[in-house]
Amino acid sequence: MSPRRSLVLAAASALAVVVATGTATASEQVPSDVTAMAIKQVAGGLKEAWAVDFLPDGTALFTEKDSKKIRKIDKAGKVSDVQTVPGVSVTKEAGLLGLAVSPKYAQDQTVFIYYTSGSDNRIAKLKLGETPQPILTGIPRGAQYHQGGRIKFGPDGYLYAGTGDAKNSANAQNKNSLGGKILRITADGKPAPGNPFGNAVYSYGHRNVQGLTWVGDQLYSSEIGESTYDELNKIDAGKNYGWPKCEGNCDVAGMTNPVKQWPTSSATPSGIAFYQGKLYMAALKGGTYKLDTNGSGGKIYTQLGRTRDEVAGPDGQLWVVTPSAIHTADGN
Numbered sequence: 001m002s003p004r005r006s007l008v009l010a011a012a013s014a015l016a017v018v019v020a021t022g023t024a025t026a027s028e029q030v031p032s033d034v035t036a037m038a039i040k041q042v043a044g045g046l047k048e049a050w051a052v053d054f055l056p057d058g059t060a061l062f063t064e065k066d067s068k069k070i071r072k073i074d075k076a077g078k079v080s081d082v083q084t085v086p087g088v089s090v091t092k093e094a095g096l097l098g099l100a101v102s103p104k105y106a107q108d109q110t111v112f113i114y115y116t117s118g119s120d121n122r123i124a125k126l127k128l129g130e131t132p133q134p135i136l137t138g139i140p141r142g143a144q145y146h147q148g149g150r151i152k153f154g155p156d157g158y159l160y161a162g163t164g165d166a167k168n169s170a171n172a173q174n175k176n177s178l179g180g181k182i183l184r185i186t187a188d189g190k191p192a193p194g195n196p197f198g199n200a201v202y203s204y205g206h207r208n209v210q211g212l213t214w215v216g217d218q219l220y221s222s223e224i225g226e227s228t229y230d231e232l233n234k235i236d237a238g239k240n241y242g243w244p245k246c247e248g249n250c251d252v253a254g255m256t257n258p259v260k261q262w263p264t265s266s267a268t269p270s271g272i273a274f275y276q277g278k279l280y281m282a283a284l285k286g287g288t289y290k291l292d293t294n295g296s297g298g299k300i301y302t303q304l305g306r307t308r309d310e311v312a313g314p315d316g317q318l319w320v321v322t323p324s325a326i327h328t329a330d331g332n
């Protein structure tokens with residue numbers, strides 16, 4: 001157990017004793033905000049922070065959707081700009097979205113980004129400070145909404161992307177459209193070998209996927225629903241996750257139900273992470289869901305308001321991204 005975690009537990013225990021005995025007020029014996037001890041803000045004043053990933057030296061890179069900037073937090077905690085990405089179109093849900101560091105960064109010094117252009121959503125690769133080179137274009141964009149945007153490397157070494165239906169729900173069931181899908185590609189933007197339909201599509205029937213993570217080799221995704229149910233899905237190659245025929249659970253042959261569903265009024269899920277045995281799912285309706293892989297659990301960190309991304313950092317911390325700030329936390 002970390003010293004800080006022990007301290008938090010000790011403080012919580014002290015508070016419990018105080019409450020139980022009534023011999024002293026909380027302010028006399030414990031810090032005024034026990035919860036705050038487990039969460040530390042590492043960047044603030046951000047312009048729609050969207051994704052974070054890490055260089056091998058521990059530097060955190062993050063995107064700001066609205067400023068179109070890649071920025072960084074160095075090991076000493078200093079926040080600075082890396083570069084502004086050209087050609088990014090910003091609307092309600094469009095802009096500079098996902099970011100993933102190459103798992104071979106020590107050899108290739110390559111970073112991948114997902115962003116909205118004037119005509120599409122696209123994935124590009126770059127060396128920091130240099131002009132991004134698109135590797136996959138033609139992911140449908142919506143005027144304002146349903147852009148998807150999460151990218152992550154899987155344990156198989158391929159790059160996965162969650163896309164949106166671009167407000168054209170027919171895209172989700174069209175295996176020749178890159179919209180409403182989870183994609184799986186090589187570092188050159190080609191369909192990964194073994195993909196179920198011979199193209200970039202890995203799974204389909206999605207509305208708007210903004211969260212991807214793995215528990216061992218098993219992929220999980222979050223999905224934002226229309227007006228009834230948001231979803232946590234267990235993703236297998238080639239499966240149909242139902243949209244637009246199904247939103248949440250339904251009984252239609254050939255369509256796969258979510259592991260768990262929540263009312264759209266409480267979730268609107270974005271990034272997810274598997275950290276210390278639990279799934280952490282960001283919620284744009286506020287707080288972070290802490291879940292077992294069967295979806296049971298509830299919200300923590302509600303004091304942070306809207307959360308956009310969750311990442312298990314190489315420093316052993318859970319990184320929690322809100323639109324305006326990035327925090328490190330212990331997951332409790």
Ligand SMILES: [Ca+2]
Binds near residue numbers: 242243246247258
């Ligand atoms: Ca579904």
